[in-house]
Amino acid sequence: VCVAGYGQSGGNEILLLLPPPTLQAKETQGLCPERDFKVECGGFSNRPVYSLKHVPDTSLLVTSGPPDSSLQVWQVSAEDSDVIKAVSAIPTENGTGQPWAKIATISAKAPWVLHGSRLNSVQVTEVESRKNVYTAASRNSEELSGLAFLDCNTLLLCCAKGQLCLADLRQPRSPLEAASVPSAPCGERWCMGVGRGPQGSDSSSQPVARLSSGGLLTLTDVRKTSESLASAKCRVPPPGSGAEFLCVSWAPALEGCLAVSGFDGTVHVYDARSWDSSGREAEPVFIHKGHAFGGAGSSGDPPLVTAHTWHPQKPRTLLSAASDGSLHVWDWVQSCGNC
Amino acid sequence: MPEIKVTPLGAGQDVGRSCILVSIAGKNVMLDCGMHMGYNDDRRFPDFSYITQNGRLTDFLDCVIISHFHLDHCGALPYFSEMVGYDGPIYMTHPTKAICPILLEDYRKITVDKKGETNFFTSQMIKDCMKKVVAVHLHQTVQVDEELEIKAYYAGHVLGAAMFQIKAGCESVVYTGDYNMTPDRHLGAAWIDKCRPDLLISESTYATTIRDSKRCRERDFLKKVHETVERGGKVLIPVFALGRAQELCILLETFWERMNLKAPIYFSTGLTEKANHYYKLFITWTNQKIRKTFVQRNMFEFKHIKAFDRAFADNPGPMVVFATPGMLHAGQSLQIFRKWAGNEKNMVIMPGYCVQGTVGHKILSGQRKLEMEGRQILEVKMQVEYMSFSAHADAKGIMQLIRQAEPRNVLLVHGEAKKMEFLKQKIEQEFHVNCYMPANGETTTIFTNPSIPVDISLGLLKRETAIGLLPDVKKPKLMHGTLIMKDNSFRLVSPEQALKELGLAEHQLRFTCRVHIQDPRKEHETVLRVYNHLKGVLKDYSVQHLPDGSITVESILIQATAHSEDQGTKVLLVSWTYQDEELGSYLTSLLKKGLPQST
Numbered sequence: 013v014c015v016a017g018y019g020q021s022g023g024n025e026i027l028l029l030l031p032p033p034t035l036q037a038k039e040t041q042g043l044c045p046e047r048d049f050k051v052e053c054g055g056f057s058n059r060p061v062y063s064l065k066h067v068p069d070t071s072l073l074v075t076s077g078p079p080d081s082s083l084q085v086w087q088v089s090a091e092d093s094d095v096i097k098a099v100s101a102i103p104t105e106n107g108t109g110q111p112w113a114k115i116a117t118i119s120a121k122a123p124w125v126l127h128g129s130r131l132n133s134v135q136v137t138e139v140e141s142r143k144n145v146y147t148a149a150s151r152n153s154e155e156l157s158g159l160a161f162l163d164c165n166t167l168l169l170c171c172a173k174g175q176l177c178l179a180d181l182r183q184p185r186s187p188l189e190a191a192s193v194p195s196a197p198c199g200e201r202w203c204m205g206v207g208r209g210p211q212g213s214d215s216s217s218q219p220v221a222r223l224s225s226g227g228l229l230t231l232t233d234v235r236k237t238s239e240s241l242a243s244a245k246c247r248v249p250p251p252g253s254g255a256e257f258l259c260v261s262w263a264p265a266l267e268g269c270l271a272v273s274g275f276d277g278t279v280h281v282y283d284a285r286s287w288d289s290s291g292r293e294a295e296p297v298f299i300h301k302g303h304a305f306g307g308a309g310s311s312g313d314p315p316l317v318t319a320h321t322w323h324p325q326k327p328r329t330l331l332s333a334a335s336d337g338s339l340h341v342w343d344w345v346q347s348c349g350n351c
Numbered sequence: 352m353p354e355i356k357v358t359p360l361g362a363g364q365d366v367g368r369s370c371i372l373v374s375i376a377g378k379n380v381m382l383d384c385g386m387h388m389g390y391n392d393d394r395r396f397p398d399f400s401y402i403t404q405n406g407r408l409t410d411f412l413d414c415v416i417i418s419h420f421h422l423d424h425c426g427a428l429p430y431f432s433e434m435v436g437y438d439g440p441i442y443m444t445h446p447t448k449a450i451c452p453i454l455l456e457d458y459r460k461i462t463v464d465k466k467g468e469t470n471f472f473t474s475q476m477i478k479d480c481m482k483k484v485v486a487v488h489l490h491q492t493v494q495v496d497e498e499l500e501i502k503a504y505y506a507g508h509v510l511g512a513a514m515f516q517i518k519a520g521c522e523s524v525v526y527t528g529d530y531n532m533t534p535d536r537h538l539g540a541a542w543i544d545k546c547r548p549d550l551l552i553s554e555s556t557y558a559t560t561i562r563d564s565k566r567c568r569e570r571d572f573l574k575k576v577h578e579t580v581e582r583g584g585k586v587l588i589p590v591f592a593l594g595r596a597q598e599l600c601i602l603l604e605t606f607w608e609r610m611n612l613k614a615p616i617y618f619s620t621g622l623t624e625k626a627n628h629y630y631k632l633f634i635t636w637t638n639q640k641i642r643k644t645f646v647q648r649n650m651f652e653f654k655h656i657k658a659f660d661r662a663f664a665d666n667p668g669p670m671v672v673f674a675t676p677g678m679l680h681a682g683q684s685l686q687i688f689r690k691w692a693g694n695e696k697n698m699v700i701m702p703g704y705c706v707q708g709t710v711g712h713k714i715l716s717g718q719r720k721l722e723m724e725g726r727q728i729l730e731v732k733m734q735v736e737y738m739s740f741s742a743h744a745d746a747k748g749i750m751q752l753i754r755q756a757e758p759r760n761v762l763l764v765h766g767e768a769k770k771m772e773f774l775k776q777k778i779e780q781e782f783h784v785n786c787y788m789p790a791n792g793e794t795t796t797i798f799t800n801p802s803i804p805v806d807i808s809l810g811l812l813k814r815e816t817a818i819g820l821l822p823d824v825k826k827p828k829l830m831h832g833t834l835i836m837k838d839n840s841f842r843l844v845s846p847e848q849a850l851k852e853l854g855l856a857e858h859q860l861r862f863t864c865r866v867h868i869q870d871p872r873k874e875h876e877t878v879l880r881v882y883n884h885l886k887g888v889l890k891d892y893s894v895q896h897l898p899d900g901s902i903t904v905e906s907i908l909i910q911a912t913a914h915s916e917d918q919g920t921k922v923l924l925v926s927w928t929y930q931d932e933e934l935g936s937y938l939t940s941l942l943k944k945g946l947p948q949s950t
Contacts, residue, residue, distance in 0.1 A: 025777070047562075047739075050560055
């Protein structure tokens with residue numbers, strides 16, 4: 013598990029944590045002598061780390077964060093040291109003053125990183141050589157909230173205002189088309205979650221989920237982005253300051269389930285199989301409230317969940333991090349009566 | 352440069368044989384004297400031959416300090432003092448002194464009686480060793496000798512565990528032993544003041560771990576116990592009389608109360624008596640809550656936990672039993688284990704490390720068929736669980752302690768160097784101190800910058816402050832004086848006083864410089880020219896023209912004579928004492944520039 017700090021005043025750490033054996037194995041074990049997380053390696057970043065991605069099949073990490081849209085590349089775990097070293101930076105043209113870049117990685121033909129902060133600055137760069145592989149052709153300077161590789165040739169981009177764009181790496185000249193969220197209220201910020209099926213499968217088989225800062229969740233088929241398949245409303249408080257921590261993700265091993273966080277100190281899990289297009293309020297399958305009860309009492313603001321992710325193998329296990337520096341690994345028990 | 356030398360003793364990078372040699376200001380101190388529980392041969396003891404190849408250890412070492420009663424910190428003490436030979440003082444806290452011999456004797460019994468070893472210390476040796484022990488209180492400064500003093504601080508971890516500050520002259524070292532920065536149910540958290548030692552020595556065994564929350568750990572333990580009891584099974588928890596047992600008892604009592612559970616919990620009587628005795632004796636060593644409640648009721652008189660009777664082991668139905676000894680190697684816990692092992696509804700939870708050769712160690716390694724006395728085979732069908740509630744500091748704890756003590760240097764022992772690079776950088780970056788990580792047997796030298804106090808004589812202080820403008824409190828002021836070392840003290844005094852005190856004669860230094868100037872006139876006219884020139888330039892100084900033809904500027908003398916070979920050149924003799932060096936040099940360079948034409 014990789015975690016990083018996003019403090020503005022520098023001295024942020026990037027830590028590679030090894031979970032205890034109980035969290036690695038498939039079956040739930042009893043009491044294990046080793047219950048602690050081990051710090052495998054650590055590194056220091058001057059910038060706040062807003063996004064952190066591992067480049068598959070390599071020992072590299074890519075991070076991004078203010079004050080510009082450039083990326084930092086890190087080397088993890090050399091044999092003789094436990095320090096995560098910064099190896100290079102991927103600059104972006106006219107990058108200064110731009111919002112921080114969103115990133116996605118893939119290692120199909122070579123280790124690539126997809127990055128950009130606006131529609132007109134989307135690129136795919138080869139991580140090790142820093143060579144540019146693809147640049148999106150767009151005049152649109154809409155701010156991005158997320159991007160993803162659907163497969164080694166197809167990109168999916170999500171704008172902060174909610175529009176989805178598809179792009180094909182084999183056709184760099186064709187301009188991107190943005191499809192808005194059908195019947196979406198104005199003024200809300202959106203983010204997306206893309207399903208990740210088993211390696212090699214067609215990722216477009218699972219719908220894309222989009223989450224708005226007002227708590228609206230819509231599911232869209234990538235092949236037909238102008239329509240929504242289903243939508244629902246989460247029972248969440250309106251976000252205070254911004255929507256910067258909004259996060260929605262599909263469960264890799266639990267069909268139809270997705271998790272939502274970023275509104276407060278909780279993480280909600282929903283079963284989207286029962287949703288229709290009415291957009292009415294959905295009942296979460298489970299709410300993790302641990303972060304709200306965590307730490308140091310009533311000093312300061314209540315913690316806000318900053319990120320969450322699913323355990324790749326254990327179906328009902330998630331990891332979530334919050335603004336008070338806590339990291340939780342949790343699961344829930346399906347109540348009797350459900351299948 | 353004054354230096355502190357630190358050498359962790361023993362071979363290899365293994366954990367669990369704490370023994371550190373420190374040389375500070377000419378004093379030699381041994382910190383802890385632990386045994387490695389995993390070895391059966393000489394490797395279990397530290398390598399004492401490093402200290403001195405020949406010559407008695409007592410002559411070389413000024414004292415030995417033991418941090419707490421765990422065998423990996425005191426296990427080699429009787430061997431060291433009685434078999435290798437050391438007669439000097441051994442310091443430890445009162446609880447440690449009381450409990451150490453019990454653990455040592457227990458361990459001796461297993462090693463000699465059960466495993467049949469011969470080259471091991473005897474019961475008498477343990478007794479003789481403890482006679483050399485001097486017990487100390489928390490925060491009490493103990494003078495080991497005229498120059499060496501030590502002080503113990505609360506370390507948490509186990510009853511009586513302490514961190515020690517060792518001071519010699521102006522240099523100091525703090526050794527942490529094992530400590531815990533978070534309080535638990537029966538002990539408080541470690542604490543130290545801002546003593547700013549030159550060096551902080553800390554164990555780093557758990558430095559790369561991030562502990563999961565105590566709540567999760569406890570909840571899992573309670574869940575397992577609860578599940579077993581709910582299905583009618585019996586739970587055996589082998590414990591040592593002191594240590595985690597109290598923690599777990601308090602935990603279970605609270606849980607039983609909250610959940611309104613009815614299954615009985617027992618602990619063996621040996622346990623109660625000993626625990627009660629020591630906790631009463633050393634009540635100040637427990638945490639706030641226990642101290643508060645102890646007055647009203649004995650913390651170890653539980654509502655749900657009762658004294659055990661051998662016969663209860665055969666009772667049907669669920670129960671939980673705490674029994675000694677902790678490694679299932681003999682006694683009551685082993686007896687109970689044999690009765691319950693055959694039933695898969697039952698569970699045994701091992702709460703700590705088990706030495707090789709014990710039943711505890713065997714079942715934790717996965718053995719399910721054990722050979723007992725009389726070649727009887729015991730089949731273990733009961734569930735075997737291991738759970739460590741040991742309280743050690745992790746990386747966060749180490750950082751907290753450094754923040755509290757503010758050492759100038761940090762030294763970490765018992766970690767693997769290449770796995771500690773990140774922590775080293777973290778410490779260096781956050782605290783701007785050097786962080787060292789020697790391997791066992793490797794000596795680290797830390798250079799210190801001790802402050803040497805110097806007294807300044809009042810006369811000198813008054814004289815120096817009188818010169819020049821009023822001192823600005825923010826600006827440093829340059830002072831001149833003489834440093835004398837007399838009667839073991841340093842004093843800054845005026846040179847005259849220094850000479851007087853040391854009975855030395857003062858020598859006067861006088862400089863004379865010749866300056867050639869071109870002037871064809873007569874000598875006395877040249878002198879007049881020089882006089883007028885200097886009077887005009889040096890308005891703040893007393894410039895006089897004496898009747899004998901010489902000029903004085905303050906106490907500097909200037910005389911003019913004609914050059915022996917060239918009448919057109921006059922030679923000015925400028926003469927000054929060492930004290931007037933500055934003015935003398937200035938005058939010389941001024942005159943070398945020549946005289947203005949107008950005079």
